[in-house]
Amino acid sequence: MSSTSPIRSDSMQNLDESIRADLDRLRALAQPDGPTKDRIWTGVAARLGPGPDDGGPDDGDGGPNDGGFEGTGGELGLGASGSQLGFAAKVIGATVGLTGAGLLGLRVAALGFHALAPAGPATPDVIEQIEPTAQIEPTAQTEQQLEQAAQTEQQLAAPTTTRETTAASAKDVADAPTQPRSGPASTSKAGPSAPDTDALTAELALIERARTARSADETLARLDQHRREFPRGQLADERELLRVGAQCALGQLDDARKTAAALRAGGRMPAARLIEICPALSE
Numbered sequence: 412m413s414s415t416s417p418i419r420s421d422s423m424q425n426l427d428e429s430i431r432a433d434l435d436r437l438r439a440l441a442q443p444d445g446p447t448k449d450r451i452w453t454g455v456a457a458r459l460g461p462g463p464d465d466g467g468p469d470d471g472d473g474g475p476n477d478g479g480f481e482g483t484g485g486e487l488g489l490g491a492s493g494s495q496l497g498f499a500a501k502v503i504g505a506t507v508g509l510t511g512a513g514l515l516g517l518r519v520a521a522l523g524f525h526a527l528a529p530a531g532p533a534t535p536d537v538i539e540q541i542e543p544t545a546q547i548e549p550t551a552q553t554e555q556q557l558e559q560a561a562q563t564e565q566q567l568a569a570p571t572t573t574r575e576t577t578a579a580s581a582k583d584v585a586d587a588p589t590q591p592r593s594g595p596a597s598t599s600k601a602g603p604s605a606p607d608t609d610a611l612t613a614e615l616a617l618i619e620r621a622r623t624a625r626s627a628d629e630t631l632a633r634l635d636q637h638r639r640e641f642p643r644g645q646l647a648d649e650r651e652l653l654r655v656g657a658q659c660a661l662g663q664l665d666d667a668r669k670t671a672a673a674l675r676a677g678g679r680m681p682a683a684r685l686i687e688i689c690p691a692l693s694e
Contacts, residue, residue: 614646621653627660648679652688659689668692 614637621633634654637644644650651674658667667689674680686693 610641611645614641614644617641618646618649618653621650627657630657631661648674652680652684655685655692656688659691664689664691 617633617637617640621630621637624630624633630653634650634657637646637650641647651670655667655670655674658664658670671680671685671689671692674685675682
């Protein structure tokens with residue numbers, strides 16, 4: 412392809428610089444490594460086939476070594492032939508297919524329109540068609556970078572949220588009323604504990620000796636011993652019932668009535684049972 416153009420206007424030179432800027436921007440976004448560049452150029456060569464006879468790269472050139480398109484915009488002047496313009500469009504179109512950027516195709520369409528137009532100063536209408544307000548669409552790599560930046564921001568904000576949550580939880584724990592510890596000790600204090608087997612056995616033995624005593628006086632003595640040793644014993648009602656019987660046997664009816672009244676006051680013993688022990692209480 413000829414390196415000079417018969418006619419070159421200022422607007423065409425500005426267009427070439429704009430195309431170079433777009434190509435530089437695409438190279439900065441993609442940045443493929445060496446093996447990837449080789450595969451890209453191999454794919455471009457396979458898709459394009461041989462270039463035009465009058466302007467294609469010779470055997471010694473082989474294509475760009477740095478993965479760019481230096482000189483492509485500058486070589487497409489107003490005097491470019493139809494085959495040269497078609498070959499340039501194929502090169503840029505293949506690159507668009509590989510990189511996924513749509514701006515180059517728009518630039519090629521504008522360039523083709525200007526190359527086919529009659530020579531002369533560019534009018535404002537033509538300049539507006541040549542300079543579209545297209546935006547480079549974000550590539551997959553750009554979207555991935557944005558996603559990584561968002562994740563990094565969330566990770567930086569996470570410790571603050573964790574500290575606030577921990578402080579709120581600690582405040583809730585401090586404000587909550589203190590609950591008694593659960594365990595064997597608290598359970599035994601909360602409700603009545605089962606009677607101690609040894610203590611109950613001792614109570615039974617002492618009550619049995621009082622019941623089988625040889626005299627009423629001995630019975631009262633055993634009952635007084637039980638009251639001293641077991642003031643809150645499990646057999647307190649049985650002890651006082653035997654006391655009523657012993658007092659009644661000794662003729663101590665006033666004391667027997669007082670003891671019986673104490674048993675009946677709390678509903679601890681029915682009157683029929685007391686009268687059965689001491690019939691004199693019915694009088």
